[in-house]
Amino acid sequence: xxxxxxxxxxxxxxxxxxxxxxxxxxxxxxxxxAHSHDLEHLSGHKIAPSLAEFAFSIYQVLAQxxxxxxxxxxxxxxxxxxAMLSLGAQGDTHAQILQGLEFNLTEVAEADIHKxxxxxxxxxxxxxxxxxxxxxxGLFVDQTLRFTAKFLEETRNHYHAEAFPVNFSNPEDAVKxxxxxxxxxxxxxxxxxxxxxxxxxxxxxxxxxxFRGKWEKPFEAEHTSEExxxxxxxxxxxxxxxxxxGMFRVFHCSTIQSWVLLMxxxxxxxxxxxxxxxxxxxxxxxxxxxxxxxxxxSKTEKTSANLHFPKLSISGNxxxxxxxxxxxxxxxxxxxxxxxxxxxxxxxKLSKAVHKAVLTIDEKxxxxxxxxxxxxxxxxxxxxxxxxxxxxxxxxxxxxxxxLFVGKVMDPTQK
Numbered sequence: 001x002x003x004x005x006x007x008x009x010x011x012x013x014x015x016x017x018x019x020x021x022x023x024x025x026x027x028x029x030x031x032x033x034a035h036s037h038d039l040e041h042l043s044g045h046k047i048a049p050s051l052a053e054f055a056f057s058i059y060q061v062l063a064q065x066x067x068x069x070x071x072x073x074x075x076x077x078x079x080x081x082x083a084m085l086s087l088g089a090q091g092d093t094h095a096q097i098l099q100g101l102e103f104n105l106t107e108v109a110e111a112d113i114h115k116x117x118x119x120x121x122x123x124x125x126x127x128x129x130x131x132x133x134x135x136x137x138g139l140f141v142d143q144t145l146r147f148t149a150k151f152l153e154e155t156r157n158h159y160h161a162e163a164f165p166v167n168f169s170n171p172e173d174a175v176k177x178x179x180x181x182x183x184x185x186x187x188x189x190x191x192x193x194x195x196x197x198x199x200x201x202x203x204x205x206x207x208x209x210x211f212r213g214k215w216e217k218p219f220e221a222e223h224t225s226e227e228x229x230x231x232x233x234x235x236x237x238x239x240x241x242x243x244x245x246g247m248f249r250v251f252h253c254s255t256i257q258s259w260v261l262l263m264x265x266x267x268x269x270x271x272x273x274x275x276x277x278x279x280x281x282x283x284x285x286x287x288x289x290x291x292x293x294x295x296x297x298s299k300t301e302k303t304s305a306n307l308h309f310p311k312l313s314i315s316g317n318x319x320x321x322x323x324x325x326x327x328x329x330x331x332x333x334x335x336x337x338x339x340x341x342x343x344x345x346x347x348x349k350l351s352k353a354v355h356k357a358v359l360t361i362d363e364k365x366x367x368x369x370x371x372x373x374x375x376x377x378x379x380x381x382x383x384x385x386x387x388x389x390x391x392x393x394x395x396x397x398x399x400x401x402x403x404l405f406v407g408k409v410m411d412p413t414q415k
Contacts, residue, residue, distance in 0.1 A: 088342030
């Protein structure tokens with residue numbers, strides 16, 4: 001082992017594969033918080049506000065880096081990997097991670113933070129016939145090192161972590177082993193995440209999250225046709241546009257000067273889409289709060305609308321060292337890192353933090369997509385809600401009120 005501070009590698013892999021469609025509607029108002037009363041005392045609810053703040057913080061950093069690029073990431077994926085790492089951090093390194101995750105230890109005990117993530121991961125990984133959702137963590141340590149017994153036990157107990165020995169002195173084989181792990185855990189949707197490893201790498205943390213949502217009533221593919229999407233005043237692109245006239249949880253909010261569309265997945269998960277009025281994207285970004293999102297999610301009334309929504313496939317691929325640095329998490333990347341709770345065999349620091357997330361939205365629905373569903377549409381003229389300019393969205397789990405994914409579509413043709 002080198003005598004100097006060894007390099008470690010933090011890998012965060014998030015995946016979202018969404019199948020976009022419409023729920024069958026019968027005009028009835030339904031409540032989507034079916035299990036909230038059973039779960040209101042779970043520690044998972046205690047961490048939800050911090051996860052929401054963390055999601056906003058990351059979004060703001062990414063939006064400042066580029067106002068022309070798509071954004072897509074998983075706050076839950078990034079936060080759970082960092083919280084898991086905090087179990088092995090000491091001193092200022094430990095404090096920076098928890099503060100960067102927006103946790104105030106005077107308001108929530110550290111034990112409740114890890115219990116909250118345990119509850120969250122347990123709920124997300126509970127088998128459900130209505131949707132596919134799995135998340136977890138992989139710990140890869142050089143075969144010359146040993147995790148401390150406490151770190152290994154706590155990461156297994158709270159974060160579903162699996163531990164694997166790796167020969168990092170053979171970087172090509174190590175890269176292959178990590179990539180195979182990520183590819184298998186994300187159902188083949190993320191491949192070749194790791195390109196190269198630093199020669200002194202001795203530790204890799206991999207977080208993965210996979211989600212495929214199903215709708216009871218998909219868009220009909222024969223109604224999809226090419227239309228204009230206005231990226232900005234100078235740029236217009238052609239995109240396949242899905243169309244449907246139906247009953248939706250949709251309304252206009254004057255506070256954020258945007259249309260709000262809520263689409264429920266089977267399995268207690270909701271997609272919230274925010275379409276700003278023309279020229280009001282920056283206003284939306286400045287005025288949107290977690291309190292407003294909470295109010296939007298409580299809306300159950302449906303109204304008729306003529307919806308046009310683009311088919312798209314976008315991804316986010318980020319070096320989080322800069323992003324986390326903007327959130328005050330800096331020690332873990334420097335010689336000031338104190339990760340002595342991970343292993344006593346060598347001092348560690350992180351050389352990289354990588355996060356990748358993938359999003360697909362198309363017409364696909366359930367296996368029973370051929371079933372006919374009739375719905376009554378009011379005779380009054382429905383509003384046209386056309387997603388033909390940049391918009392923002394978030395995917396939220398109702399059981400834990402956690403933001404699974406956050407994104408912004410600037411250009412649907414931009415991969």
